[in-house]
Amino acid sequence: xxxxxxxxxxxxxxxxxxxxxxxxxxxxxxxxxxxxxxxxxxxxxxxxxxxxxxxxxxxxxxxxxxxxxxxxxxxxxxxxxxxxxxxxxxxxxxxxxxxxxxxxxxxxxxxxxxxxxxxxxxxxxxxxxxxxxxxxxxxxxxxxxxxxxx
Numbered sequence: 001x002x003x004x005x006x007x008x009x010x011x012x013x014x015x016x017x018x019x020x021x022x023x024x025x026x027x028x029x030x031x032x033x034x035x036x037x038x039x040x041x042x043x044x045x046x047x048x049x050x051x052x053x054x055x056x057x058x059x060x061x062x063x064x065x066x067x068x069x070x071x072x073x074x075x076x077x078x079x080x081x082x083x084x085x086x087x088x089x090x091x092x093x094x095x096x097x098x099x100x101x102x103x104x105x106x107x108x109x110x111x112x113x114x115x116x117x118x119x120x121x122x123x124x125x126x127x128x129x130x131x132x133x134x135x136x137x138x139x140x141x142x143x144x145x146x147x148x149x150x
Contacts, residue, residue: 013019041063049059114122 045059045063048054048062049056054062
């Protein structure tokens with residue numbers, strides 16, 4: 001295993017805490033959980049059919065209808081949650097983005113550069129940059145309003 005692969009594996013394990021032992025433990029927990037639920041449902045079936053006297057057929061149909069109702073509710077809820085998630089993501093993607101110059105690390109670097117070089121030396125370059133940006137934006141706006149794609 002290369003050093004880079006080992007580094008990435010160790011970084012992932014440090015952040016997530018996952019290893020093959022943990023995954024095997026989770027799989028064992030899932031299997032034991034499913035087994036426990038199956039035994040619980042068998043016990044509920046016997047209690048309803050024998051103790052309350054509903055009989056095997058009525059108990060089977062009743063339990064089927066309960067689980068079918070739970071499944072339908074889960075499908076509706078999941079579908080709604082998926083739709084809301086997609087709408088929120090699309091809304092976030094279509095929202096206007098903050099200008100890149102408002103990025104805090106970039107601002108910090110710009111301030112440090114300004115202190116190092118000197119603001120009086122940077123002022124003419126900043127004015128020229130702003131003017132060029134304005135001209136480019138106006139040209140782009142006019143270019144797209146004339147109906148030309150390119």
